[in-house]
Amino acid sequence: MSTTRSITIVGAGVAGLTIGHQLRQNYQVTVVERNDVVGGLARTWHYGDFHFDVGPHRFHTENPKVAQFIRDILQEDAIEIQRKSGARMFGKFHEWPLRPTVLLAMPFSTMFRASKDLVFKEHLDGESFEADVVNKYGRTLYDIFFKPYTEKFLFYSPSELHRDWARAGVNRAIIDKRASADSLWNLLKTTFMPKPVETTFLYPPHGVGRFADRLSESIQASNGQVLLGSQVSAIETSGNRIVAINVGGQRLPVQNLIWTGPMNEVTRLLGITGLDLEYLSTIFYNLELKRPDKMDFQWTYYGGDEIFSRVTTPSAFAKTTLPTGKGALCVEMTCREGDERWANPEKYTDAIIKDLVRTKTIDSAADVERVHIECVRNTYPIYKLNYLGELKRSLGELGKYSNLLLAGRSGRFWYNNMDHSIGQGLTMSDKILRGSVLSQIDDSADREFWATEDDGDVEIREEEIAEPLDEPKA
Numbered sequence: 001m002s003t004t005r006s007i008t009i010v011g012a013g014v015a016g017l018t019i020g021h022q023l024r025q026n027y028q029v030t031v032v033e034r035n036d037v038v039g040g041l042a043r044t045w046h047y048g049d050f051h052f053d054v055g056p057h058r059f060h061t062e063n064p065k066v067a068q069f070i071r072d073i074l075q076e077d078a079i080e081i082q083r084k085s086g087a088r089m090f091g092k093f094h095e096w097p098l099r100p101t102v103l104l105a106m107p108f109s110t111m112f113r114a115s116k117d118l119v120f121k122e123h124l125d126g127e128s129f130e131a132d133v134v135n136k137y138g139r140t141l142y143d144i145f146f147k148p149y150t151e152k153f154l155f156y157s158p159s160e161l162h163r164d165w166a167r168a169g170v171n172r173a174i175i176d177k178r179a180s181a182d183s184l185w186n187l188l189k190t191t192f193m194p195k196p197v198e199t200t201f202l203y204p205p206h207g208v209g210r211f212a213d214r215l216s217e218s219i220q221a222s223n224g225q226v227l228l229g230s231q232v233s234a235i236e237t238s239g240n241r242i243v244a245i246n247v248g249g250q251r252l253p254v255q256n257l258i259w260t261g262p263m264n265e266v267t268r269l270l271g272i273t274g275l276d277l278e279y280l281s282t283i284f285y286n287l288e289l290k291r292p293d294k295m296d297f298q299w300t301y302y303g304g305d306e307i308f309s310r311v312t313t314p315s316a317f318a319k320t321t322l323p324t325g326k327g328a329l330c331v332e333m334t335c336r337e338g339d340e341r342w343a344n345p346e347k348y349t350d351a352i353i354k355d356l357v358r359t360k361t362i363d364s365a366a367d368v369e370r371v372h373i374e375c376v377r378n379t380y381p382i383y384k385l386n387y388l389g390e391l392k393r394s395l396g397e398l399g400k401y402s403n404l405l406l407a408g409r410s411g412r413f414w415y416n417n418m419d420h421s422i423g424q425g426l427t428m429s430d431k432i433l434r435g436s437v438l439s440q441i442d443d444s445a446d447r448e449f450w451a452t453e454d455d456g457d458v459e460i461r462e463e464e465i466a467e468p469l470d471e472p473k474a
Contacts, residue, residue, distance in 0.1 A: 009032070013039065013410075013421065016040075047370075059208075086300040128159050207321060232245050241402060257404050287331065293315050400439075402438065
């Protein structure tokens with residue numbers, strides 16, 4: 001009988017591929033991916049000379065180990081770019097982090113009410129997103145921005161969401177350590193900082209998916225397999241072990257299984273019922289434009305009544321992502337898998353283009369030459385009020401299988417960024433190589449990285465601090 005050690009990884013996102021890359025010399029690695037390309041939520045769509053990422057992604061970390069790993073993988077494909085992001089508020093575009101010009105666009109009545117919130121602070125008890133935002137920023141900003149944006153984006157009221165959604169989604173939106181957005185006072189101080197925050201990122205010339213491509217190539221060069229267009233339809237168990245998975249009607253024996261797909265899918269396949277963990281999905285409208293882009297923000301949050309929530313401008317990352325003389329926009333509209341938006345995304349194309357014109361993101365509908373619609377499942381875990389208890393129950397049930405390890409944004413139900421998934425992959429692979437039991441590798445993978453300054457997902461040294469890599473939803 002063969003003594004070759006093997007490991008099966010479900011999901012070819014950055015966490016799974018990082019683990020596979022690190023283990024490829026010591027294990028026979030098989031990666032199973034249901035999409036036709038690798039990268040997961042960090043893949044790139046290529047339409048001829050146009051290249052669109054799944055929303056804004058770029059490589060940024062202050063963790064030396066993660067930074068070196070990224071450079072080692074990308075090599076000559078690592079080019080440096082400056083960050084420039086924005087937000088559309090009060091009918092105008094503004095730099096993010098906000099600058100004093102935003103005050104000029106704010107109605108006087110709004111400014112007056114927000115000023116009162118600084119003096120007469122309202123306090124709400126509880127663990128809700130609503131309580132967290134009102135206590136930090138006041139009722140005025142909550143009512144005019146956070147509440148409508150959240151309801152448009154998540155289809156839940158902030159009163160139904162856990163405060164961790166605010167902590168992960170809002171606090172992480174500012175990267176520079178001089179800046180802070182954890183209270184109204186700090187938001188104002190950030191706005192009046194003497195100079196805009198300048199941050200340098202790494203980015204591949206033809207899209208962030210090159211990172212996943214390189215990892216996949218290294219796995220295959222070491223006699224590993226990357227099976228694309230392959231979805232797991234069943235999981236076979238024996239006692240406290242997983243012994244096989246079914247992929248496309250074929251039974252694949254399993255020694256060790258790393259699952260980076262959605263957590264609720266692995267629980268369903270294992271017959272675990274009664275759990276309430278929910279994911280948001282997103283439809284991406286990738287627009288090829290006849291003329292160069294008006295927008296020079298890499299990504300822009302839209303806080304008004306637009307049907308979409310965020311727009312990415314590929315050319316602001318790298319001019320090499322599109323042909324000379326052309327423009328491109330990646331427009332995001334959230335949904336639930338299986339709802340009307342998901343089932344009929346083409347119905348919303350005209351409304352999206354109309355809103356782009358109305359907001360002066362483009363000059364005319366005639367500027368749009370071609371639209372590519374991409375539906376992406378499970379883009380965000382939804383942190384409802386009950387999510388911590390449900391997550392603990394899920395991890396407890398899945399922890400019964402000794403050769404199963406959950407990893408990545410979807411697998412851990414973890415609202416993270418690429419550098420956290422890469423760092424987690426490095427940490428987990430180190431532990432696997434040291435002989436740790438898979439089901440016990442969870443002590444450093446799910447820390448609340450937004451809670452303290454020195455939290456990161458790589459446990460090597462305290463001073464190795466992981467910073468956000470790709471911009472979260474505001």
